[in-house]
Amino acid sequence: MEKAEQALAYIVRVLARRDHSIGELERKLRDRGFPAGVSAEIIARLTESGCLDDRRFAEQWAESAV
Secondary structure, eight states, X not given: OOHHXXXXXXXXXXXXXXXXXXXXXXXHHHHTTOOHXXXXXXXXXXXXXXXXXXXXXXXXXXXXXX
């Protein structure tokens, strides 16, 4: 499996459990040894598709903290 496909599959599993910020996902990909270019590609694809949204994540986090 290509690195980008592996990274996407990993991130989909992570996001299935709960939303994460872009920074958290970048760190998780880096910690798994994915190259920065692959991480940037995956983050961009998910952001463009609406699957990843830091504003939505922050709003949900704030609501759960109240």
